[in-house]
Amino acid sequence: MKKINLAIALGATCAGCDVAILDLNEKILEVFDLVEFKFWPTAMDFKLDDLEKLKDKEVDVGIYHGAIRTTEDVKIAKILRQKSKVVVAFGACANFGGIPSLANMPYEQNMFDLVYKDVPSMDNPENTVPLTSVKIDDVELTLPGILENADALEEIIDVDYFVPGCPPMVPLIEQVIEVLKVFAKKGELPPKGAVIAGTKTLCDECGRTKPEKISFKEFISPQEVEEMDPDLCLLPQGIICLGPATRAGCDGLCTKMNVGCRGCLGPTDKVKDHGLKMISAITSLLEVDEEEEMTEEQLDKIVEKIPDPLGTFYRFTYGKSLIYKLHSEEKVI
Ligand code: SF4
Ligand code: SF4
Ligand code: SF4
Numbered sequence: 001m002k003k004i005n006l007a008i009a010l011g012a013t014c015a016g017c018d019v020a021i022l023d024l025n026e027k028i029l030e031v032f033d034l035v036e037f038k039f040w041p042t043a044m045d046f047k048l049d050d051l052e053k054l055k056d057k058e059v060d061v062g063i064y065h066g067a068i069r070t071t072e073d074v075k076i077a078k079i080l081r082q083k084s085k086v087v088v089a090f091g092a093c094a095n096f097g098g099i100p101s102l103a104n105m106p107y108e109q110n111m112f113d114l115v116y117k118d119v120p121s122m123d124n125p126e127n128t129v130p131l132t133s134v135k136i137d138d139v140e141l142t143l144p145g146i147l148e149n150a151d152a153l154e155e156i157i158d159v160d161y162f163v164p165g166c167p168p169m170v171p172l173i174e175q176v177i178e179v180l181k182v183f184a185k186k187g188e189l190p191p192k193g194a195v196i197a198g199t200k201t202l203c204d205e206c207g208r209t210k211p212e213k214i215s216f217k218e219f220i221s222p223q224e225v226e227e228m229d230p231d232l233c234l235l236p237q238g239i240i241c242l243g244p245a246t247r248a249g250c251d252g253l254c255t256k257m258n259v260g261c262r263g264c265l266g267p268t269d270k271v272k273d274h275g276l277k278m279i280s281a282i283t284s285l286l287e288v289d290e291e292e293e294m295t296e297e298q299l300d301k302i303v304e305k306i307p308d309p310l311g312t313f314y315r316f317t318y319g320k321s322l323i324y325k326l327h328s329e330e331k332v333i
Pocket of ligand 2: 202203204206207208209210232233234235241242243244255261
């Protein structure tokens, strides 16, 4: 069986996606049998030159993880596209902009100033900020510039397949290995645009019982629950869970631990905007029977109890949200 040429490139990443691949334990040996690594700088001694020197489409499968945050990320993504027959967006950051895209929110304060100067924990008396160029032996080198926004890979290059998750869970990576095996043996690939994860919602695979009618009076944090019912859905217990709008595929990794889902697998195909879908679903659950008697002020008070609405409803998908699309027309790439 001919080995598959594989490249794993990265952008604005925490490298958790690389660790997830290594988390395969002994299965990683199957990967080494199946592929020839042409580029994986996190795990092996590769430089960008090694990717640039390859012939166009010499890489069979190019995997990219991390968001597009710098001019260098754009460059790497475009080289990967040029060198690869198919490109896979791997992880929530590459799929939806992920956590880095939370910074795309139009804050009153300039994000760059906030991070490098004003954040309370910052000790930077000389206001040092990242250089845009550096001189080495009289040679001026331009350094990667930080883009105004962090974006999903698909905003920059054509993407063939999507593997969501923060990071993608081992069973999903095993599915990717199966796809690679079929590709190596028969040259067959799934239809373009396929998402390698579940098609249903997380609620469909979560083991908790969801009552037919759910209502609750206030949002609480798991640590505030006096006695958690381990079998009952988290929503009627007052804990926000994005399961109804989130794609299945993790087997309820968080909900099993009494923690509400934050949606790292992104929305299902039917959902256009992950956060909006959940906000509308959850507000409709709020004390349904008494809603008419509840004043707007009372409802506001309940909603105000959500400590971080952006991080709760868009933790991984803000870069793909309709709200972001509406205000991002002026973004600079
Ligand atoms: S998807 Fe999660 S694990 Fe992967 S790079 Fe982004 S933050 Fe890290
Ligand atoms: S809302 Fe959350 S806890 Fe409830 S069934 Fe769905 S995934 Fe499970
Ligand atoms: S429960 Fe939600 S946040 Fe947790 S791993 Fe699954 S999809 Fe991701």
